Amino acid sequence: MSALNTRVSLLALACAVSSYSAMAEDSSLTNPSISAVLDGYYQTGDRPMAEREEGFGLGETELALSANIDEMFYGKVTAVIELEDGETELNLEEAFIQTLALPNGLSVRAGRFLSDIGYLNNQHKHTDSFTERPAVYRAFLGNHYFDDGIRLSYVAPTDLYWTMGVEAFGGDSLRAADEHGERDFDDVGVYTALTKIGGDIGIESSWQLGFSYLRNENGLAYAEEHEDEEETADEHAEHSHSASYTGENTYIADFVYKWAPNGNYKYQNLTLSGEYFRVTDIFGEEPGHVDEVDDMDDHEISDDYHEGWYLSSVYQFSPSWSAGLRYGQIDTFEIHEDHLDPQKLKETEFSLAWHSSHFSTVRLQYTHQTGTNFDGFEDDNIFTLQYVMSLGAHGAHQF
Amino acid sequence: MRINSKLLLAVTSMSLLFTATAKAELNVFACEPEYAALAQTLAPDARVYSATTAMQDPHQVQARPSLIAKMRQADLVVCAGADLEIGWLPMLQMKSSNPKVNSTDKGLFFAADQIDTLDKLSHVDRSMGDVHAKGNPHIHLDPQRMLKVAKALTLKLTEIDPNNSGEYQQALADFSQRWEAKIPQWQAEAKGLAGKKVIAYHSSFRYLFNWIGIEQVADLEPKPGLAPTSSHLASLLTRAEKGDVMAVIVASYQDERGAKWLGERANLPVLVLPMSVGGNEQSKDLFSLYDSLLSLLNGVK
Numbered sequence: 001m002s003a004l005n006t007r008v009s010l011l012a013l014a015c016a017v018s019s020y021s022a023m024a025e026d027s028s029l030t031n032p033s034i035s036a037v038l039d040g041y042y043q044t045g046d047r048p049m050a051e052r053e054e055g056f057g058l059g060e061t062e063l064a065l066s067a068n069i070d071e072m073f074y075g076k077v078t079a080v081i082e083l084e085d086g087e088t089e090l091n092l093e094e095a096f097i098q099t100l101a102l103p104n105g106l107s108v109r110a111g112r113f114l115s116d117i118g119y120l121n122n123q124h125k126h127t128d129s130f131t132e133r134p135a136v137y138r139a140f141l142g143n144h145y146f147d148d149g150i151r152l153s154y155v156a157p158t159d160l161y162w163t164m165g166v167e168a169f170g171g172d173s174l175r176a177a178d179e180h181g182e183r184d185f186d187d188v189g190v191y192t193a194l195t196k197i198g199g200d201i202g203i204e205s206s207w208q209l210g211f212s213y214l215r216n217e218n219g220l221a222y223a224e225e226h227e228d229e230e231e232t233a234d235e236h237a238e239h240s241h242s243a244s245y246t247g248e249n250t251y252i253a254d255f256v257y258k259w260a261p262n263g264n265y266k267y268q269n270l271t272l273s274g275e276y277f278r279v280t281d282i283f284g285e286e287p288g289h290v291d292e293v294d295d296m297d298d299h300e301i302s303d304d305y306h307e308g309w310y311l312s313s314v315y316q317f318s319p320s321w322s323a324g325l326r327y328g329q330i331d332t333f334e335i336h337e338d339h340l341d342p343q344k345l346k347e348t349e350f351s352l353a354w355h356s357s358h359f360s361t362v363r364l365q366y367t368h369q370t371g372t373n374f375d376g377f378e379d380d381n382i383f384t385l386q387y388v389m390s391l392g393a394h395g396a397h398q399f
Numbered sequence: 400m401r402i403n404s405k406l407l408l409a410v411t412s413m414s415l416l417f418t419a420t421a422k423a424e425l426n427v428f429a430c431e432p433e434y435a436a437l438a439q440t441l442a443p444d445a446r447v448y449s450a451t452t453a454m455q456d457p458h459q460v461q462a463r464p465s466l467i468a469k470m471r472q473a474d475l476v477v478c479a480g481a482d483l484e485i486g487w488l489p490m491l492q493m494k495s496s497n498p499k500v501n502s503t504d505k506g507l508f509f510a511a512d513q514i515d516t517l518d519k520l521s522h523v524d525r526s527m528g529d530v531h532a533k534g535n536p537h538i539h540l541d542p543q544r545m546l547k548v549a550k551a552l553t554l555k556l557t558e559i560d561p562n563n564s565g566e567y568q569q570a571l572a573d574f575s576q577r578w579e580a581k582i583p584q585w586q587a588e589a590k591g592l593a594g595k596k597v598i599a600y601h602s603s604f605r606y607l608f609n610w611i612g613i614e615q616v617a618d619l620e621p622k623p624g625l626a627p628t629s630s631h632l633a634s635l636l637t638r639a640e641k642g643d644v645m646a647v648i649v650a651s652y653q654d655e656r657g658a659k660w661l662g663e664r665a666n667l668p669v670l671v672l673p674m675s676v677g678g679n680e681q682s683k684d685l686f687s688l689y690d691s692l693l694s695l696l697n698g699v700k
Binding site for chain 1: 452454471472497502
């Protein structure tokens with residue numbers, strides 16, 4: 001990820017805005033879809049591993065450009081402008097091509113893109129009903145897992161929706177901590193396999209179930225041989241896109257259920273969703289490491305796993321108002337030398353959003369968090385007032 | 400109960416559209432029920448699926464798994480176009496990985512591309528509400544325009560499935576003949592409505608009013624896509640008190656509350672018109688949809 005100076009990012013912004021006047025209709029190369037998302041907030045406290053910090057702040061200011069390149073390919077670039085420690089940073093969140101004309105329900109996506117694992121991960125954050133991703137996402141996926149890689153997906157020709165996909169990524173943001181920079185990481189660190197099925201129940205209800213597996217070659221944390229380990233806690237408090245808790249194998253199960261009277265989403269609708277994550281093989285001995293730790297002890301340690309889940313319910317009760325309730329928790333281990341310390345975080349969140357139109361949201365969110373030895377957190381209440389507004393091309397609505 | 404009877408209606412109309420014959424060969428995915436009805440008329444042997452019902456706002460549809468699965472199998476996708484489905488159709492195309500329905504060069508058909516749309520805008524700004532630069536996409540309630548669409552759709556069908564072109568030509572000839580016979584009859588029925596003024600929700604019935612000669616003097620929506628607000632409704636009450644308005648009109652998928660509030664205070668009849676096939680009990684196909692619209696409009700006192 002490249003950090004450019006403010007002048008360059010402003011130039012990019014100016015370019016995007018000047019071409020915005022040619023309002024996107026069809027997305028073709030001469031007339032690509034251009035959109036921008038503005039996000040700002042005020043918040044009264046900090047959530048662990050979160051992107052937003054206490055006080056006034058800007059969320060991700062996003063600029064996206066997409067079009068069919070030709071008959072065979074579609075392309076999209078999403079640049080994200082963020083403030084980090086007073087510096088303006090320009091990051092690329094998406095820069096991918098996707099095939100449009102492969103036969104038999106196959107498609108390939110390559111470049112930098114959002115992994116399709118889980119339910120929320122492939123959705124853009126500005127479409128979320130809450131200010132931050134659930135704690136499981138923050139802990140195990142670094143908020144939002146996008147990476148450089150390739151995906152092959154397949155959609156079955158059946159009335160019941162059934163898709164399957166495999167992905168391979170560099171996996172830099174999911175690497176286990178390597179404080180001394182001595183570790184030899186694999187270049188292709190992450191492989192995933194996923195499947196989703198879904199359908200309708202009558203006119204009013206729709207559902208989707210997903211199962212994903214993520215193999216992280218660089219996810220196993222090694223016993224700390226060296227003495228100094230005090231800076232790990234500080235690192236977690238910082239704004240970071242890297243996963244705080246890793247392991248070799250991650251299993252994800254997710255579901256979503258949506259309901260609207262008569263199937264008409266305009267006036268009222270309800271969304272229930274939930275995901276469960278289990279991260280195993282989190283801690284081991286470095287290959288070739290010779291130690292006097294006895295086998296019994298070692299075995300017990302490697303049986304431990306991180307896990308977490310959330311359950312979310314969002315009710316849009318009029319075109320202008322929606323309310324959401326979410327509960328989530330994570331149970332993780334922090335590594336101290338050659339042993340693991342358990343810790344827990346629970347979050348109960350309530351959000352109320354006002355939508356002046358389809359393109360603007362003003363949200364008030366209350367979070368009650370309880371942490372057991374979690375980055376030094378104890379009970380806390382946080383209020384966030386946030387706006388998220390999009391201009392430019394209509395974003396397509398993902399289920 | 401109102402909701403239950405509407406649901407029952409929607410279910411029965413959907414089951415009509417789902418009906419597939421034994422020798423179903425062509426899979427047609429229609430974005431709206433009016434195009435499902437038209438496709439079924441022009442390709443009687445096709446397996447036609449409608450993504451929405453007349454009780455659903457076609458602007459706001461979820462790109463749900465069942466729609467992806469249906470589009471994956473489609474040979475032809477028929478939609479209103481003019482950006483009506485811009486919020487969900489591109490997502491379905493991307494997710495369904497079906498190159499057959501990617502572009503209008505192949506198995507994608509937009510009705511609005513076949514005719515002149517009304518209210519094209521040279522300038523579009525979101526402060527104007529959710530408006531479409533390509534003009535009003537709710538074109539299916541103008542009989543002349545629908546005839547043009549039917550002819551173009553038949554061309555598309557023969558392009559995709561040349562083996563059955565004889566059958567498609569036959570079906571079009573049959574439809575055109577029945578439709579053209581109906582037009583003067585509808586015109587006669589609409590005669591008394593010409594010049595009448597209404598207040599309506601959105602520009603949903605723009606083409607119907609344009610054809611009949613009804614004038615929509617005010618909109619329940621303060622701006623396209625925005626829900627009626629109390630201050631806006633109050634201003635409509637002032638407008639209605641002029642005494643020249645015939646009725647307050649909403650479509651089958653629109654919220655009736657604002658219309659009822661206005662109707663009660665201004666002492667105006669509130670009319671719920673079927674937006675499409677399946678929008679009420681009478682509207683079983685395009686013909687009976689037009690019949691029902693005219694009889695409801697003529698039924699106002």
